[in-house]
Amino acid sequence: MEKREARFKKITPVYLTLFWAVHLVLGCYYTARGLPYYAVLGFCGILFPLALRLVYKICRFRPIYQLDFLLTLFFFLLYTVGLDLRGYSVIPYYDKFAHTLTGVVFALIGLIVFYYLKPEKKISEKDLPLVCVFEICFSLAIAALWELSEFTVSLLFGTDPQNVLTTGVTDTMLDILVCLIGTLVVLIPVSFYFKKKRASLLLGIFDVMFHRNIVKEEESTGQQ
Known part of the structure; x- marks a missing residue:
């Protein structure tokens, strides 16, 4: 790493x-x-x-x-x-690609935030179920905030960034759905990381972040 x-x-x-x-x-x-x-x-x-x-x-x-x-x-x-x-x-479909990628990136950020907020700065396999739920909720919250910002822009400036005039709620729902799919894909390497201690490229980033910035210095020394 x-x-x-x-x-x-x-x-x-x-x-x-x-x-x-x-x-x-x-x-x-x-x-x-x-x-x-x-x-x-x-x-x-x-x-x-x-x-x-x-x-x-x-x-x-x-x-x-x-x-x-x-x-x-x-x-x-x-x-x-x-x-x-x-x-x-x-x-074509660049918007959907962007929202899928958002789900991937914010799943990683959600994992960092989880351990940043966790009082006991230790990684345990028992954390996995709660980590998965937290990452999904974190990504969906980001997706919802983005759609709320687009809705606010449409109210203030009379534009239609959500494509409501042409698609109704379909475009908004698809954006949230592909964001969720991106997050669910990341949960696969997350599971390997917790169960088999295998760090993919994304989880390698988390591992360095965790040991450099989140875990207490004495705990980091013990785990390394």
């Missing part, structure tokens, strides 16, 4: 430079084209890695470079490609 973390630390400056360059170019391009909305989206994307570092500082976490890469890629696919490059409009 630590070797993988070291590799991701080395590539961090490279992908962050590319990330910032892409958003800077998009911001300038849309400014030149006279499209201020998309220009603002492009320039604002530059702030994401900085916001991620702010979250680390607030939580008093050491950076986890694998997690940084995953979240930056997640942001790039959903925000940059989906919104600024209009992927949601021009790529």
Whole structure:
């Protein structure tokens, strides 16, 4: 796990430079084209890695470079490609892909939150049933909050981000459903992690996060 973390630390400056360059170019391009909305989206994307570092500082976490890469890629696919490059409009089913990926990513974040909140900072196989329920509820809560935000946007600006005019409630329900499917898929490697101590790529990220930032130092030393 630590070797993988070291590799991701080395590539961090490279992908962050590319990330910032892409958003800077998009911001300038849309400014030149006279499209201020998309220009603002492009320039604002530059702030994401900085916001991620702010979250680390607030939580008093050491950076986890694998997690940084995953979240930056997640942001790039959903925000940059989906919104600024209009992927949601021009790529068939891209919206459903994005919501499925949201279920995957927030299942991992839900697992981190579970042990962050758990008073006893120890991983036990007995935690598995409650972990599964928590991850499902956490992902569905995120999906619901997203749909509520889209509903609020439609009320305030008269737009239709939920496609209610063309699909009724179908689009909203499918978004929540594919998010749930993404989370259920993640529960498979989660089960292997708890029962057979096998860490996939996602669970490897959690393992590093747990031992670096969640578990107490003396407990971490004992488990390693």
